[in-house]
Amino acid sequence: MVINLGKYQRIRYPTETQVEVWFLKRNALSGRKIAKQKDVSPAFISKTLKEANNRIKALLENTAKANKITLELLSAEQGFAKGKSHMFDVTAYITFSPENGVQVWYEHKGDCTSCEELSHCRKILLQEFKERNIKIDNPQLRPTDLGDYLFQKLEEIAK
Secondary structure, rough: OEEEEEEEEEEEEHHHHHHHHHHHHOOOOOHHHHHHHOOOOOOOOOHHHHHHHHHHHHHHHHHHHHHEEEEEEEEOOEEEEEEOOOOOEEEEEEEOOOOOEEEEEEEEOHHHOOOOHHHHHHHHHHHHHHHOOOOOOOOOHHHEEEEEHHHHHHHHHHH
């Protein structure tokens, strides 16, 4: 939900309940199954999911705007956006996950072996694979290769 405060906007993360329902739905559970599992009405699940998607969409859009990324693809349901970074003139990806929050990734072919962020990037990317139930044959790939594979899969799912 975005609250209009003049030229400034207050972006709100989804609540814990909204993220939980959104996550279950993203992992292919129907609204009725989620309602039964949570012992609530399907209408409650529908309303909660709609608000979660609205908040995630706003997070992805605001992150893109703050990072000067023009979006080409946005899927609140998948917590994924793809666009063009005008600052770096490369493709950029934005992800949202319950564990990692909002992350911005820029397409590049870096030398991961000499990067001090290697283990941090790998950890975040592998968490993204896990949360999205995307299988990866070789988790020891360089983070740039893990990212390429992940974003290719997310783009396929989001279309």
